[in-house]
Amino acid sequence: MMNTTQRKSYLLNQYINNACxxxxxxxxxxxxxxxxxxxxxDEALKSNWEKSEHSSIENNLKWADIxxxxxxxxxxxxxxxxxxxxxxxFALTLLICTISFYKKTATGIQYLTAQxxxxxxxxxxxxxxxxxxxNANSSLRYPEKFSTGxxxxxLKGEAYFxxxxxxxxxxxxxxxxxxxxxxxTTFTVSAYNEQKPQKVTVLTGKVGVVDExxxxxxxxxxxxxxxxxxxxxxxxxxxxxxxxxxxxxxxxKMIFEDxxxxxxxxxxxxxxxxxxxxxxxRIASRHITAxxxxxxxPDILNGITRLTHAKYRVDKNVYTLF
Numbered sequence: 001m002m003n004t005t006q007r008k009s010y011l012l013n014q015y016i017n018n019a020c021x022x023x024x025x026x027x028x029x030x031x032x033x034x035x036x037x038x039x040x041x042d043e044a045l046k047s048n049w050e051k052s053e054h055s056s057i058e059n060n061l062k063w064a065d066i067x068x069x070x071x072x073x074x075x076x077x078x079x080x081x082x083x084x085x086x087x088x089x090f091a092l093t094l095l096i097c098t099i100s101f102y103k104k105t106a107t108g109i110q111y112l113t114a115q116x117x118x119x120x121x122x123x124x125x126x127x128x129x130x131x132x133x134x135n136a137n138s139s140l141r142y143p144e145k146f147s148t149g150x151x152x153x154x155l156k157g158e159a160y161f162x163x164x165x166x167x168x169x170x171x172x173x174x175x176x177x178x179x180x181x182x183x184x185t186t187f188t189v190s191a192y193n194e195q196k197p198q199k200v201t202v203l204t205g206k207v208g209v210v211d212e213x214x215x216x217x218x219x220x221x222x223x224x225x226x227x228x229x230x231x232x233x234x235x236x237x238x239x240x241x242x243x244x245x246x247x248x249x250x251x252x253k254m255i256f257e258d259x260x261x262x263x264x265x266x267x268x269x270x271x272x273x274x275x276x277x278x279x280x281x282r283i284a285s286r287h288i289t290a291x292x293x294x295x296x297x298p299d300i301l302n303g304i305t306r307l308t309h310a311k312y313r314v315d316k317n318v319y320t321l322f
Contacts, residue, residue: 007031010213021194110144116157118273119297121250126153130171131162135249137273138192157270158190160247177213178228182206187220188246192270201225201246211235254292254300261286261308261321272297274317283310283321 011028014021116122116134124132127145134140138157146169155175163171165184173180175191176198185205191198200209202220209226210217214233218226223243227236240246248255254271256264262284265276274297278284286308292300301312301319312321 109147111141112144113139113141115139119271121252126151128166128169129164133160133250135159135190136271155189155191157192158188158249160186160188160250162186177211179210179212181208181210193266195230196266197230198228199225201240201243203243203247209235248291252294256288256290258287258289260284261288261304261310264288264304265321268297268300268319274319276301276319276321278321280322283308286310 008028008031011031014028114122114124114132114134116136116138118137120136122134122138124134124140124142126132126142128151130151132140132142132153135158138155138159140156140159141154143152149169151166151169151171153171153173155173161171161173161182163182163184163186167183171182171184173189175189176194178189178191178198178200180187180189180200182205185207186203187205187207188201188203189199190201200207200220202222202224204222207220208217209220211228211233214235216233216235218235218237220226220237223239225238225240225243225246227238229236245255245257249271254267256267259267261278265278265284268274268276288304288307290303290307292303295303297319301321305311305321310321312319314320
């Protein structure tokens with residue numbers, strides 16, 4: 001588990017690298033306001049500052065000099081201390097972000113975002129020829145043209161990747177806390193919600209997966225999948241009986257094999273961009289095995305309630321099983 005200082009450092013790194021979710025940004029702002037001083041953020045600021053020293057931008061300032069200037073004088077009044085704390089944190093963050101932005105702009109990288117609609121898939125062809133199929137209610141942020149060295153994209157939701165092989169340019173997907181790296185292969189990544197388990201399944205080739213928060217890592221070969229275990233801060237590797245089940249959604253199929261209704265509700269919520277909830281724990285723990293194809297959400301819920309002897313009601317975009 002990350003301690004408080006490590007968490008603050010992680011949040012600031014996310015913000016500086018433009019990978020901060022709205023929830024993480026709110027958490028970062030609350031952390032800054034609650035901090036009695038800015039020492040907890042020093043490690044992240046120092047690390048990013050030192051990275052910027054290797055850029056082509058002229059930079060004669062050293063972190064030690066900056067840190068010394070910030071802490072040179074101790075303010076006597078509380079309000080002045082708070083103001084200086086915020087000014088120091090944000091001035092350094094702004095400076096680092098400015099350098100990062102300048103480097104991106106100088107290389108001419110323009111990012112695009114593709115979004116799939118609820119209950120619909122979407123195919124994107126990247127500049128290198130890589131095909132990405134987004135599952136319903138997912139988004140991909142990717143560069144119009146890849147820079148030298150590596151190919152980086154950002155996924156929210158679920159997608160199937162058919163990556164063009166390039167031994168000189170690893171392909172990297174950031175999805176929630178997971179970083180997935182390949183040279184060229186086919187696999188799926190599922191990361192709809194950072195608070196829920198995230199999953200990578202390999203169909204062909206070899207894939208390396210790292211959990212950025214716990215630093216757990218796994219190497220996957222065909223037929224293997226890895227799932228995050230947030231409680232134990234680890235990755236769980238398992239073998240699928242049929243790896244193609246991981247891409248059944250590309251044919252508008254939903255396959256549930258001995259799945260709990262709680263897991264089914266999450267899958268339906270993600271696919272149809274609604275809230276499917278269960279107000280009874282006994283019902284939530286029931287298991288079903290079923291395949292649904294080319295069916296609407298009401299059709300699927302009618303089938304599920306018949307299998308489990310339950311009912312459901314609808315209130316706006318909230319479907320409740322009871």
